[in-house]
Amino acid sequence: MASLDDTLLVLADELKSVEAQLSAPDIASDRTRLRDLSRRHKVLAEINAAWNALRAAREDVSAAREMFNDTAGEDRELWREELSEAEAKLPALEETLETLLLPRDPNEGRNVILEIRGAEGGEEANLFASDLAEMYRRYAALRGWKLEVVEESASEQGGLDEAIYLIRGEDAWTRLANEAGVHRVQRVPVTEAKGRVHTSSATVSILPEAEEVDVDIDPNDLKIDVYRSSGPGGQSVNTTDSAVRVTHLPSGIVVSMQDEKSQIQNRAKALIVLRSRLLKAAQDAQASELGDLKRSQLGSGGRSEKIRTYNFKENRVTDHRINLTTYSLDAVLAGNLDPYVDALLADQRARQLAASGRA
Secondary structure, three states, X not given: OHHHHHHHHHHHHHHHHHHHHHOOOOHHHOHHHHHHHHHHHHXXXXXXXXXXXXXXXXXXXXXXXXXXXXXXXXXXXXXXXXXXXXXXXXXXXXXXXXXXXXXXXXXXXXXXXXXXXXXXXXXXXXXXXXXXXXHHHHHHHHHOOEEEEEEEEEOOOXXXXXXXXXXXXXXXXXXHHHHOEEEEEEEOOOOOOOOOOEEEEEEEEEEEOOOOOOOOOOHXXXXXXXXXXXXXXXXXXXXXXXXXXXXXXXXXXXXXXXXXXXXXXXXXXXXXXXXXXXXXXXXXXXXXXXXOXXXXXXXXXXXXXXXXXXXXXXXXXXXXXXXEEEOOHHHHHOOOOXXXXXXXXXXXXXXXXXXXXXX
């Protein structure tokens, strides 16, 4: 563990440096630096606390071993038990520390833009998109996150053509990032007269909310069109030009928004989504030149590209990435997603540890 301890000593020194910088009088005037330092401080403080816990446990082991070696008779057996209990705590503490030292997701701690759309299957896909939207609403409530509707476009039979939500929560990105992909449903549609099971799909994309300091948008790069709303949204629908379409000319990204009655509110929401899409596109291009995040997350949206299947007849949910199946569809749709989220995170950590040579 010597090399690991050397690394931790360096990180402890960095923590002191970051704390000193956060105490500087001029830090509040630099929003970007303040944000970056605060995020780094949180990471370093967590690592340092885990290291202190491990060092304290090692000291307990050393003290118990010394007493065990220096004691005879009945007291020796008591110290044998003490030593065994102290040694048993070390593996979990070491694993926690090693996990904290793994490379961090650059979007950790950010809020989330969650987008849901019906894909293959016509109106049944839109109805399933509505079910997924409600599932994530309930999950957000169970986690104590704040969910804000950015856009909801209803389909003809009460489903959702599209839904966009802003979810605010410290661990929202960490726990939702793996939800991105094609979700497949197998059930008898309400429109099916013969009771046959149909397979449809909806897509879920997860974007990090971008702050203004992350993405500098030149107003001259924007083309903004206003038009009359065409769906639910209050008394002003179909009477005023409150809907907004924002086109980012350099990237070609288009965001339309009509959920609010006010043109100003719709424009503000459209810019939130636009900044998030630009941020993730830039991150992807820098990391691997993949370009569009959604293409990597969603493919073509086809049923064969599914990450998870929801089978109503069998009350079954299967996550195909980790071969996890439970017969608890009702609970999952009610927002009880943690068994899947936790399993996906554990698999992700295991693969990272294996790649780092620590597994």
